[in-house]
Amino acid sequence: MAPRARIRWQSRQPSVIPGFGLALGVTLTWLTLIVLIPISGLLWRSSGLGWANFFALAFDERTVNALAISFGTAFVAAIVNLVFGVILAWVLVRYRFPGKRVIDAMVDLPFALPTAVAGIALTTLYAPNGWIGSLLEPLGIKIAFTPAGIVVALVFVGLPFVVRTVQPVMEEIDKEVEEAAATLGANRLQTITRVLLPGLLPAGLTGFALAFARGVGEYGSVIFIAGNLPYVSEIAPLLIVIRLEEFNYAAATAIATVMLFLSFLMLLVINTIQSWSRRRYSNGA
Numbered sequence: 001m002a003p004r005a006r007i008r009w010q011s012r013q014p015s016v017i018p019g020f021g022l023a024l025g026v027t028l029t030w031l032t033l034i035v036l037i038p039i040s041g042l043l044w045r046s047s048g049l050g051w052a053n054f055f056a057l058a059f060d061e062r063t064v065n066a067l068a069i070s071f072g073t074a075f076v077a078a079i080v081n082l083v084f085g086v087i088l089a090w091v092l093v094r095y096r097f098p099g100k101r102v103i104d105a106m107v108d109l110p111f112a113l114p115t116a117v118a119g120i121a122l123t124t125l126y127a128p129n130g131w132i133g134s135l136l137e138p139l140g141i142k143i144a145f146t147p148a149g150i151v152v153a154l155v156f157v158g159l160p161f162v163v164r165t166v167q168p169v170m171e172e173i174d175k176e177v178e179e180a181a182a183t184l185g186a187n188r189l190q191t192i193t194r195v196l197l198p199g200l201l202p203a204g205l206t207g208f209a210l211a212f213a214r215g216v217g218e219y220g221s222v223i224f225i226a227g228n229l230p231y232v233s234e235i236a237p238l239l240i241v242i243r244l245e246e247f248n249y250a251a252a253t254a255i256a257t258v259m260l261f262l263s264f265l266m267l268l269v270i271n272t273i274q275s276w277s278r279r280r281y282s283n284g285a
Contacts, residue, residue, distance in 0.1 A: 039260065046257040049250055057254035062230055063239065067255075070236040071262060073147055074215030077154035081211045082204055085162025092163075093170045107164070110157045115220030122153055123224045145227030150235065153221045158211030165207035166200055173199060198277075205274040209267055216263055 046054060057063070092104055110118065126133045126143040133144055143149045173196065181191040219237045226233040236259055243252035 042253065042256055042260065045253045049254065053250065054254050054257075057251045058258045060251075062234075063236075063251075063255055063258075065231050066234050066236040066239045067258060067262070069147055069150065069234065070216055070259070071266075073150040073235075074154055074212050074218075077151045077158055077215050078208050078212040080151070080155050081158045081162045082208045085159055085207060085211075086166055086200065086204060088159075089163045089167040089170050093167060094175075107160050110160055115157065115218070116224070118156060119153060119221040119224035122149070122156065122221065126152060126225060144225050145229065145233060147226075147233055149225040149227070150222050150233060153225050154211075154215040154218055157218055157221055158214050161210035161214060162204070162207030165210065166203045169200055169203040202274050202278040205270055205277065209270040209274070212270070213263065213267060216259065 049057070088107070092100065092107075123144055124130050126136075126149055128134065128137050128142070128144065130144070133142075136143060143152060177195060178191055181195045186194065217237060219235075219241075222235055223238055226235060226238075228234050228238055236255060240252045240255050243249070243255065
């Protein structure tokens with residue numbers, strides 16, 4: 001028994017990173033300080049309102065409309081970013097052309113650009129007297145100061161999340177896989193839908209979730225182009241700020257709690273679908 005124990009002990013390789021206990025402790029401590037304590041404070045504050053008062057504040061007609069606009073526009077913008085983000089990542093990975101590095105760098109521009117600057121720039125372009133807005137107005141299309149303007153702003157700020165999530169996964173897919181599918185008789189559409197997209201689905205859903213989460217809480221780039229008209233283009237983060245300026249902390253807390261719950265629920269659903277698609281693709285592979 002002693003020689004076997006000694007052999008088992010010698011076969012273990014020392015790790016260059018801290019042990020599991022230390023790493024887990026640091027992780028839980030940091031997560032608690034940065035995430036759990038602020039969220040717990042919000043929930044504790046909302047619990048003191050009482051159920052009747054909470055529902056009256058959280059499901060006020062103006063609040064419900066603002067929540068619908070925030071989550072609806074964020075969902076639409078995330079879908080748009082998912083489609084065009086995958087296409088953009090495909091072009092950057094699969095093709096070589098002049099100016100490719102410039103376009104690749106421009107993808108990260110919304111990360112570096114202050115959101116307020118982005119909002120002002122988009123409003124200047126899509127306002128009725130702007131470069132693009134003046135061309136769309138004779139056609140009866142109005143972008144600025146409408147929910148469509150909110151979608152445009154959220155597409156702008158959310159595109160990098162999809163591209164940078166899908167691009168590394170796409171780089172790992174060898175061209176030989178596409179050539180093998182073509183050799184077996186698959187056309188281009190079948191190659192895309194049956195060979196490429198299943199492998200990209202988990203990464204695409206991750207980018208979708210990140211873009212959606214960013215869109216729900218976006219404030220700076222939206223308030224300028226939205227117009228902030230109640231029941232028309234007012235977003236929930238702006239309504240929270242308005243309630244705080246009115247010193248109506250109870251209403252602000254109730255709205256923030258509802259946003260937290262809905263965001264967590266939708267991200268949970270997206271992550272569940274993502275895990276399912278990853279397991280399905282792994283089993284199929």
